[in-house]
Amino acid sequence: MIPLDRFTSPTLMAGLMILLVIAFPAWALEASQVSSPTPSPIASMGQQDIDAGQRLFRIHCARCHGMLGDGGEGPSLKRARLVHVDDDDELFAVISEGIRGTGMPGVFGPNDQELWQIAGYVRSLGRLPVEEMPGNxxxxxxxxxxxxxxxxxxxxxxxxxxxxxxxxxxxxxxxxxxxxxxxxxxDADYPMRTDRMSGRINAFLTVQVVGPTGEIEGMRVNEDEFSVQIRDLAGSIHSFDKHTLRSFKKAFGHSLxxxxxxxxxxxxxxxxxxxxxxxxxxx
Ligand code: HEC
Ligand code: HEC
CATH class of the missing domain: 1.10.760.10 (Cytochrome c-like domain)
Structure with missing residues (x-):
């Protein structure tokens, strides 16, 4: 057994203090290196990575953002300033996780390196000339x-x-x-919304019901197994138990x-x- 008085010996205490003083700056330096921002991988990207990013973009993103990134169901990404994105890390997060409560889903499949290549390509789009408006x-x-x-x-x-x-x-x-x-x-477009719980849902589905009080056409606000809520053209909300309905039709592709x-x-x-x-x- 180590004798207890060894720990209280003044020389040992002094030695410990000196050790702490010497060791501390090294430890502090290490901690500050961990938390300081690493430069974004985009900064050091070559044309090969951007080209790889473009190929991945065409597979995973073009159906909403267009083959050239100039938009469609999703916004044009040919903009120097993006709304949901301040720095490259946020861009990475938007691409991998999507934007909650909007039509922007997270992407599945690409690994981290490929996600960075896509981000690099999106950044390169921001340096292109913007779309010209035809009208006044x-x-x-x-x-x-x-x-x-x-x-x-x-x-x-x-x-x-x-x-x-x-x-x-x-x-x-x-x-x-x-x-x-x-x-x-x-009738051609159906704005979508992504939801963590139910995935992509049609945010503006027209429904037609025949209920106890007659026929109502409106937009589906909510629906579960037993009930459905509908907003009519005047803005009033109607709620129905499904079993009281004589007819319930989802009019896909028919806009109000x-x-x-x-x-x-x-x-x-x-x-x-x-x-x-x-x-x-x-x-
Ligand atoms: C199902 C359609 C869809 C797909 C697929 C999709 N997006 Fe989006 N994206 C959207 C929509 C819609 C928005 C706008 C969200 C909002 O603000 O309402 C958006 C927003 C964004 C934004 C934010 C723009 C800004 O101004 O902040 C970025 C960046 C983006 N998308 C990149 C991508 C990339 C890269 C991919 C492919 C990996 C992708 N998106 C796939 C529909 C899509
Ligand atoms: C009777 C109601 C009604 C009137 C009037 C109406 N809209 Fe709409 N609009 C809707 C509904 C419902 C949607 C949802 C998508 C769909 O059903 O097409 C929509 C969708 C849209 C969209 C697509 C939005 C998106 O994010 O995808 C635009 C843009 C739009 N309307 C513009 C207009 C403009 C401009 C006018 C007037 C010239 C107009 N609307 C008149 C009901 C209306």
Whole structure:
């Protein structure tokens, strides 16, 4: 056994103190190295990595962000500044995990190195020239509010009714072609939302029910095994026990939004689509 008094001996204590003083700076240095940011792998990427990133992008991302990254169901990524992303680590996280509560899913398959290559390619897109707007957004106030009556179903900056999706930031979410198509052929698009619990769901599914009080058409707000909630065109919410319904139809591919080809000329559709592209919220 080691005699206890060895630990209280003054020489030993002094020795311990000296050891601590010498060892401390080394330990502190090591800790600071661990927490200091490592440079992003994108900084040292060559063209080969960017090209590999482009190939992966076409497989995993192009169906929403376009073959050239100029958008579609997802936003154009040809922007120097992204909304959800400040630094490269956040870009990596958005690509691997998606953005909760939006139509942006996380990707499955690519390993970390490949994810960085995709991120590198996305960054290279931000250095390309941005999409030019064909129309004149200033002309569209009258088109939107008066002739279009869009306020009846959409909210922009707190104005309007929320039957359809809020449009305050629609210019960040979609590209020009998609918005043009929303106006000319609303049945063609189904805005999606990803949800951790239920995966990708159609956020604006039109449903038609015949219930105890008659027929109602509206948008599905919620649905489970036993009940369904529907928002009608006036904005009122109706809730039904499914077993009380005489008929319950999901109208995939049928939008509540009217098509506007007979209301607007092609130039006016361009003006309005350019206006929608300019709606980028205040983030
Ligand atoms: C199912 C469609 C879909 C797929 C597939 C998809 N995205 Fe997205 N992505 C979206 C949508 C929609 C948004 C906009 C989310 C929002 O803000 O509402 C988005 C947003 C983003 C953003 C954020 C943009 C910003 O301004 O902050 C990045 C970056 C991005 N996506 C990259 C990718 C990459 C890289 C891939 C492939 C690995 C990918 N996405 C696959 C639909 C998709
Ligand atoms: C009767 C209600 C109604 C009216 C009026 C209406 N919309 Fe819509 N809109 C909707 C619904 C519902 C959706 C959801 C997707 C779908 O069903 O097509 C939608 C979708 C959209 C989208 C796609 C949004 C996204 O994120 O994908 C855009 C853009 C849009 N509307 C713009 C307009 C504009 C501009 C007008 C006026 C010219 C207008 N809407 C008039 C109901 C309406």
């Amino acid at each position: 957004p200033e002309r569209s106030a009258d088109l939107y509010a008066t002739r279009g009556g869009c306020n009846a179903c959409h909210i922009v900056n707190g104005d309007g009714k929320g039957v359809g999706p809020e449009l305050t930031e629609v210019g960040l979410r979609r590209n020009l072609e998609y918005l043009r198509r929303s106006l000319t052929n609303p 939004m009217p098509g506007y080809t007979t209301v607007f000329s092609a130039d006016e559709v361009d003006d309005l689509a350019s206006y929608l592209m300019s709606l980028k919220g205040s983030r």
